[in-house]
Amino acid sequence: xxxxxxxxxxxxxxxxxxxxxMRPLNGRESGDSSDWECISPTTVMFxxxxxxxxxxxxxYTYDRVFGxxxxxRQVYEEGAKEVALSVVNGINCMYRRNASIFAYGxxxxxxxxxxxxxxxxxxxxIYDYIEKHPEREFMLKFSAIEIYxxxxxxxxxxxxxxxxxxxxxxxxxxxxxxxxxxxxDKDHLRDLLGMCEAQRQIGETALNEASSRSHQILRLTIxxxxxxxxxxxxxxxxxxxxxxxxxxxxERASQTASAGMRLKExxxxxxxxxxxxxxxxxxxxxxxGHIPYRDSKLTRILQSSLGGNARTAIVCTMSPAHTHxxxxxxxxxxxxxAKEVVTNAQVNVVMSDKAxxxxxxxxxxxxxxxxxxxxxxxxxxxxxxxREKDAQIKKLEKQLRELIEEKDTVQSQLNCLLKSDAxxxxxxxxxxxxxxxxxxxxxxxxxxxxxxxxxxDTYGGSYxxxxxxxxxxxxxxxxxxxxxxxxxxxxxxxxxxRVRKPISPWHPPSNYSSDGTESYNMKEVAFRSASEVSEEHxxxxxxxxxxxxxxxxxxxxxxLLHEGTKLHIPEVEDISRDAFPQPDEVPEAVxxxxxxxxxxxxxxxxxxxxxxxxxxAVEGPIEVHQCESDDFADNFVKLYPCDSNISLDxxxxxxxxxxxxxxxxxxxxxxxxxxxxSCRASxxxxxxxxxxxxxxxxxxxxxxxFRYPPRRPDKxxxxxxxxxxxxxxxxxxxxLSADSGEVVCDEVVKDTSTNEHQ
Ligand SMILES: Nc1ncnc2c1ncn2[C@@H]1O[C@H](COP(=O)(O)OP(=O)(O)OP(=O)(O)O)[C@@H](O)[C@H]1O
Numbered sequence: 059x060x061x062x063x064x065x066x067x068x069x070x071x072x073x074x075x076x077x078x079x080m081r082p083l084n085g086r087e088s089g090d091s092s093d094w095e096c097i098s099p100t101t102v103m104f105x106x107x108x109x110x111x112x113x114x115x116x117x118y119t120y121d122r123v124f125g126x127x128x129x130x131r132q133v134y135e136e137g138a139k140e141v142a143l144s145v146v147n148g149i150n151c152m153y154r155r156n157a158s159i160f161a162y163g164x165x166x167x168x169x170x171x172x173x174x175x176x177x178x179x180x181x182x183x184i185y186d187y188i189e190k191h192p193e194r195e196f197m198l199k200f201s202a203i204e205i206y207x208x209x210x211x212x213x214x215x216x217x218x219x220x221x222x223x224x225x226x227x228x229x230x231x232x233x234x235x236x237x238x239x240x241x242x243d244k245d246h247l248r249d250l251l252g253m254c255e256a257q258r259q260i261g262e263t264a265l266n267e268a269s270s271r272s273h274q275i276l277r278l279t280i281x282x283x284x285x286x287x288x289x290x291x292x293x294x295x296x297x298x299x300x301x302x303x304x305x306x307x308x309e310r311a312s313q314t315a316s317a318g319m320r321l322k323e324x325x326x327x328x329x330x331x332x333x334x335x336x337x338x339x340x341x342x343x344x345x346x347g348h349i350p351y352r353d354s355k356l357t358r359i360l361q362s363s364l365g366g367n368a369r370t371a372i373v374c375t376m377s378p379a380h381t382h383x384x385x386x387x388x389x390x391x392x393x394x395x396a397k398e399v400v401t402n403a404q405v406n407v408v409m410s411d412k413a414x415x416x417x418x419x420x421x422x423x424x425x426x427x428x429x430x431x432x433x434x435x436x437x438x439x440x441x442x443x444x445r446e447k448d449a450q451i452k453k454l455e456k457q458l459r460e461l462i463e464e465k466d467t468v469q470s471q472l473n474c475l476l477k478s479d480a481x482x483x484x485x486x487x488x489x490x491x492x493x494x495x496x497x498x499x500x501x502x503x504x505x506x507x508x509x510x511x512x513x514x515d516t517y518g519g520s521y522x523x524x525x526x527x528x529x530x531x532x533x534x535x536x537x538x539x540x541x542x543x544x545x546x547x548x549x550x551x552x553x554x555x556r557v558r559k560p561i562s563p564w565h566p567p568s569n570y571s572s573d574g575t576e577s578y579n580m581k582e583v584a585f586r587s588a589s590e591v592s593e594e595h596x597x598x599x600x601x602x603x604x605x606x607x608x609x610x611x612x613x614x615x616x617x618l619l620h621e622g623t624k625l626h627i628p629e630v631e632d633i634s635r636d637a638f639p640q641p642d643e644v645p646e647a648v649x650x651x652x653x654x655x656x657x658x659x660x661x662x663x664x665x666x667x668x669x670x671x672x673x674x675a676v677e678g679p680i681e682v683h684q685c686e687s688d689d690f691a692d693n694f695v696k697l698y699p700c701d702s703n704i705s706l707d708x709x710x711x712x713x714x715x716x717x718x719x720x721x722x723x724x725x726x727x728x729x730x731x732x733x734x735x736s737c738r739a740s741x742x743x744x745x746x747x748x749x750x751x752x753x754x755x756x757x758x759x760x761x762x763x764f765r766y767p768p769r770r771p772d773k774x775x776x777x778x779x780x781x782x783x784x785x786x787x788x789x790x791x792x793x794l795s796a797d798s799g800e801v802v803c804d805e806v807v808k809d810t811s812t813n814e815h816q
Contacts, residue, residue: 075371076397077122077137078102078390080378081168092378094386096125099136102390106380118390120397126378130175133373141371142180145280145298146187158301158363162392163375164385165269165307172373173304177251177276180300184280185244193286198241199279202254203233205330205355206272212237213254213274223358230366231358238279251276269307273330273356276302301363305331305356308389330356334364335392341365342398365401372396 080094080102093106102123104116122137134142144157159176161169188196202213209220214237222234241247259271279299308331333354340349341364351361363370374393376386 072369072401074396074399074401075122075137075141075369076120076374076393077124077133077371078118078120078374078376078393079124079128079133079137079168079172080126080376081171082126083377083379084166087377087379087381090379090381093380093383094376094378096123099123106383114387118394120374120393130172131179133172134176134179137373138176138371139179139183141369142176142300143183143187144369145278145300146184146282156299156301156362156368158303158360158368158370160303160305160363160370160372161375162305162372162396163308163389164377164382167307167375167377167382167385167389169307169375170270170304172375173302174251174255176373177302180302181244181247181278184278184300191282193284194282195285197281198247199238199281200241200247200250201233201236201238201277201279202250202274203236203277203359204258204272204274205359206259208329208355210355210359211257211272213257214239214250216257223355230362233359247278270304271306273306274304275359276304278302301360301368303360303363305334308385308392330354333357334360335395337364338392338399339395341400342395344400365399368401370399370401 080096083090083092091106093104095103095105097103097117098119100121100123101117101119103118104114122133124133124137138159141157141159144155159173159180161173161176163169184198188194188198200214203221204211204213210223210233211218212221212233212235221236224232224234226232239246239250241250254274254276258274277299279297281295281297283295333350334357336350336353337357340347349365351357351364357364362368372393374389374396376382376389378386
């Protein structure tokens with residue numbers, strides 16, 4: 059019940075009327091002792107025969123205490139009537155108050171028993187009052203709800219749909235769509251009370267076979283007006299209401315042996331009652347601080363009755379049985395707190411009908427305006443806020459789209475860069491290879507013009523990194539042309555050594571031009587995988603010896619070729635795979651000399667070296683020869699063919715280049731590498747000084763290599779080591795057959811030189 063329209067509210071502090079009713083022991087408690095005694099109309103005392111050391115008070119005093127022999131009538135008369143009749147009392151004084159009467163206690167303590175009686179007596183007294191005041195016109199309305207499992211249900215309707223709670227600024231919390239019956243007479247009210255009783259949730263518990271499982275709130279609203287003013291514009295209407303609240307049991311679920319449905323009910327009941335206890339406790343301390351009315355529907359609905367503008371009476375029911383001592387104490391503690399609560403005790407002073415009409419007209423006009431103008435004050439702000447949000451959303455969506463586009467663009471650029479980088483990297487490596495090749499080719503060309511060096515396959519790839527020149531299998535190398543000296547000893551190589559035309563990334567495809575030049579597809583070459591540097595290729599390229607001049611600027615190599623050290627190279631096969639960088643991998647910083655570390659032999663004397671060379675001429679391993687002859691000029695490198703009768707004549711455009719692959723001819727003054735039959739790679743150590751010379755490096759750009767003998771005619775022969783010191787050996791040659799992709803080394807031309815250099 060709110061203050062009611064047309065009424066002026068005046069505040070008056072008042073306390074909740076608290077009484078305790080102790081029922082007699084029932085059949086279940088017949089063997090139990092009664093621990094409580096009502097020693098006075100206001101005091102109940104604990105008198106247990108069982109020793110109890112609990113530190114609880116023994117005496118409790120309230121507004122009224124009713125013993126087991128007290129009737130409900132007496133309880134009503136002394137504990138609730140005054141509050142109940144507040145709704146009609148004072149009408150003649152033009153004021154009245156709302157009222158609420160609660161029954162609180164554990165299950166089977168007699169709440170329903172008591173509240174039913176109080177409600178009936180109240181209704182009787184109200185009707186009695188009405189009958190005694192014929193000068194006034196009364197209208198009584200009745201509504202009933204129950205709160206079951208925190209759902210509000212209309213007890214006057216068969217529709218069990220939960221009802222919503224609404225917050226009305228003037229009426230407080232109201233129940234939406236709640237049925238409100240206008241009472242015809244007392245009998246009508248009795249019928250409705252019977253209906254509520256039938257509708258209410260009842261279940262059997264361990265303590266009560268007809269336990270009320272919900273909180274029930276019956277509301278009687280009384281409207282009255284002075285009859286003589288009715289219809290004359292001078293009458294006043296008084297509106298007030300009284301709530302009869304029968305709470306569900308306050309006991310713990312365990313005490314009622316609750317399970318399943320009963321347990322769930324218990325949890326909700328306890329939640330509502332817990333909040334009720336908090337509210338009452340908080341109110342008992344004063345009005346400072348937050349009062350948790352909204353924590354439960356029970357306290358929301360009864361807010362005005364708990365510390366609000368209603369007069370309130372609480373009847374706490376209890377059992378005297380010793381077995382319920384704990385719950386009895388809890389009930390008494392709740393009653394003690396409730397006793398301390400000071401209500402607002404607002405008095406609703408009646409306004410004149412004229413004033414009420416004015417007030418109603420103003421309110422009606424305000425509501426009509428709100429309905430007619432959807433964009434009125436509150437609506438306008440909401441609409442504007444929504445528009446702003448819409449604009450913000452659109453802006454963010456646009457930004458998101460732009461960011462996505464930007465991201466796609468960047469991603470695409472990144473992909474291009476990565477691809478370009480990969481291309482560059484591959485091309486760079488290819489270029490390096492070609493560069494080294496070109497250098498070697500240039501060197502080869504130069505050497506050919508001055509002296510002959512051994513070559514097995516000019517299509518072999520090479521790799522140069524960090525000052526190390528590394529050639530893949532089958533590549534050909536020539537020494538520095540300036541300081542070339544020719545060994546004076548040659549050994550015939552076995553006949554009919556076949557060298558297939560390699561199918562390798564570093565070998566050109568079979569797209570030789572008719573004019574004897576080859577067109578290389580650099581990309582194709584560059585991107586072909588290392589695996590395509592096939593073992594077949596490795597096996598087929600044979601017999602290359604590399605002589606390194608002792609003045610090679612390769613420091614690592616010098617370290618490896620430490621004098622007096624003898625290293626053995628068991629399998630060149632392994633070297634070729636490990637030592638040469640694969641097209642798709644970053645070349646290791648480790649030089650090939652490191653990779654060959656345990657595979658190189660160094661001979662202390664030339665006799666030993668020569669003997670070993672000769673012995674291994676056919677199947678011997680790669681060797682490093684320590685050459686001591688002073689006949690060798692500095693800075694040159696030689697290639698020595700092994701066990702192959704390879705002669706290679708290079709015709710156009712360098713017909714003067716005729717290199718002959720010789721077998722294990724080692725006459726370098728410095729260290730030399732010799733490849734055995736099993737060799738799969740050739741090695742070149744080119745003095746860094748040569749590369750450092752811009753003239754040299756600039757002479758053969760990568761592109762030049764493609765114009766360098768692109769295709770050897772069948773039976774090409776190159777002389778190697780022709781002559782003695784002048785390196786004009788044209789008698790040793792290697793025949794290469796390019797038929798069907800094969801290069802056949804079918805003949806080794808004896809080196810005419812008879813002066814093997816020692
Ligand atoms: N003062 C009393 N005198 C005689 N009998 C009583 C008294 N109070 C309650 N009873 C009886 O005790 C039983 C339980 O009472 P009631 O149903 O009112 O308890 P309750 O507190 O409402 O229980 P619940 O919370 O389970 O609904 C009923 O049979 C009732 O008749």
